[in-house]
Amino acid sequence: MWAHVGQPFAETAYDVVVVGAGRMGAFCARELRRLAPALRLLLVEEGGLPNEEGATLLAPGVWSAHDAPPGREAEAAWTRAQLAGPLGDVQFRAAPLVRLTAQPTPGSRPTAEALAAHPEALALLDPAALPWAQVDPAAATFRPGAVALNAAQEAVRLGADLLLNTRACPGGGGEVTLERLSVTNTHEVVVHERRVVRAAQVVIAAGAAGAALAEHGLGVHTAHGRAYRQSPRLEEPSTEASPTLRAGGLTLRPQAGGWTLAPAIWHRDPQGYVPGGGALTGVPTGLRRETLEDLVALMDAVPALAGGGLGLGRSLSDVPGAWLALPHGRPDAPPLWQRLDETHTLLLGGPLADVLGLGVAHGLAAALAGVPERPWAPAG
Missing domain, CATH: 3.50.50.60 (FAD/NAD(P)-binding domain)
Structure with a gap:
């Protein structure tokens, strides 16, 4: 070597x-x-x-x-x-993965029932907005x-x-x-x-x-x-037994006592594209604009994203x-x-x-x- x-x-x-x-x-x-x-x-x-x-x-x-x-x-x-x-x-x-949806899918069951043993995960969500859960054990x-x-x-x-x-x-x-x-x-x-x-x-x-x-x-x-x-952090409590959550393409993986977010990839970036940060309520952040828009769209269904735990960063270099x-x-x-x-x-x-x-x-x-x-x- x-x-x-x-x-x-x-x-x-x-x-x-x-x-x-x-x-x-x-x-x-x-x-x-x-x-x-x-x-x-x-x-x-x-x-x-x-x-x-x-x-x-x-x-x-x-x-x-x-x-x-x-x-x-x-x-x-x-x-x-x-x-x-x-x-x-x-x-x-x-660790189980729980896919959360607004409409029932084959094999799904009520979210409150699927996450009854995981109150820390249920606390991130609005079960009324995501009432159905499909579990991969x-x-x-x-x-x-x-x-x-x-x-x-x-x-x-x-x-x-x-x-x-x-x-x-x-x-x-x-x-x-x-x-x-x-x-x-x-x-x-x-x-x-x-x-x-x-x-x-x-x-x-x-x-x-x-x-x-x-x-x-x-x-x-x-x-x-x-x-x-990017993989921003959501500093809300998780445990070693917490399930991985998925909603609207966003994956929330429990890690190191919090949650690591893996946003969905919707399309390829154009040749020569250089990612730039977005702005939340007029304040510049380190999250690229497309990722920030996806998170904002999910904030009603996953209210924890709208709290102080989301790692926005000040520049792109602050968010991995x-x-x-x-x-x-x-x-x-x-x-x-x-x-x-x-x-x-x-x-x-x-x-x-x-x-x-x-x-x-x-x-x-x-x-x-x-x-x-x-x-x-x-x-x-």
């Missing part, structure tokens, strides 16, 4: 280079080493492990069968099993950043090489330019040195930056988009946020891997990565390893 420029790096060739050590890239590397231990593999990450600026660290980490697309329930269940077991400590916690929460950390560490234990603080730029012919980054005494990030390695296969798992790497480095147009999602990849340019598209040419594959997570991401990353690893393994498929 190379963590800084003081450690000389002289390698020139690998069988597989995985660009990006988020949960998707790290798990793909782990599975490749497990399925094809003879392949030489390099995992490259621009930041640390986990990257503190990526969407992996800020993802809500909520698994729910409600989110599994039709026909992929078994793959989603396999992803849950990985989170609950082989990945080590990812702070996996089984198999739902769970976890830390995606810990998934990336544990999967990458396991990949290294299985024989992968890991190169941190390095920007990777895929090019033609399987060449990957590695820009090893350093920090000056004025805290400016600079390129310390450049090296080129060759790879028989390159997996681009750089999240929201992945499509741009493919287009700029390879000249391959992709239809994938990105959106900027990150660019999120959108497979196919749509927020409802499941994770995917897509062959770009004979050498390069794009691996994207997106909003449904919590539910299907590990299964998709495993599928790519199996394809690269040349094995038909699909552990969630029925025998025969």
Whole structure:
């Protein structure tokens, strides 16, 4: 493992280079080493492990069968099993997810009844505005950043090489330019040195930056988009037994004694878009305008959002946020891997990565390893 420029790096060739050590890239590397231990593999990450600026660290980490697309329930269940077991400590916690609606849906029951054992959750809501609840008792929460950390560490234990603080730029012919980054005494990030390695296969798992790497480095147009999602806090009491709530697309995840909010992603952000803050009752906030409008629209149904507990921030930097990849340019598209040419594959997570991401990353690893393994498929 190379963590800084003081450690000389002289390698020139690998069988597989995985660009990006988020949960998707790290798990793909782990599975490749497990399925094809003879392949030489390099995992490259621009930041640390986990990257503190990526969407992996800020993802809500909520698994729910409600989110599994039709026909992929078994793959989603396999992803849950990985989170609950082989990945080590990812702070996996089984906790019901309660979807709240104004109209009854199949299997729903009265909200007051569904949340009778959770007065702290019921206190956030107006049951008259959201009178119906659909409960997923198999739902769970976890830390995606810990998934990336544990999967990458396991990949290294299985024989992968890991190169941190390095920007990777895929090019033609399987060449990957590695820009090893350093920090000056004025805290400016600079390129310390450049090296080129060759790879028989390159997996681009750089999240929201992945499509741009493919287009700029390879000249391959992709239809994938990105959106900027923030995760503000709601400082109202929660407990370890509190359920995850979902209303109007907003997810309220109990965490650290309060609630982390994961706003819905409605559409891709336009090319070149720079998020800007909104204004609540004329006062500028750090929440982007579109997110703030969604929260305001929910304040009657979820009165706690209108109280003093909502973390508005003074600038965008005060409210955690990150660019999120959108497979196919749509927020409802499941994770995917897509062959770009004979050498390069794009691996994207997106909003449904919590539910299907590990299964998709495993599928790519199996394809690269040349094995038909699909552990969630029925025998025969």
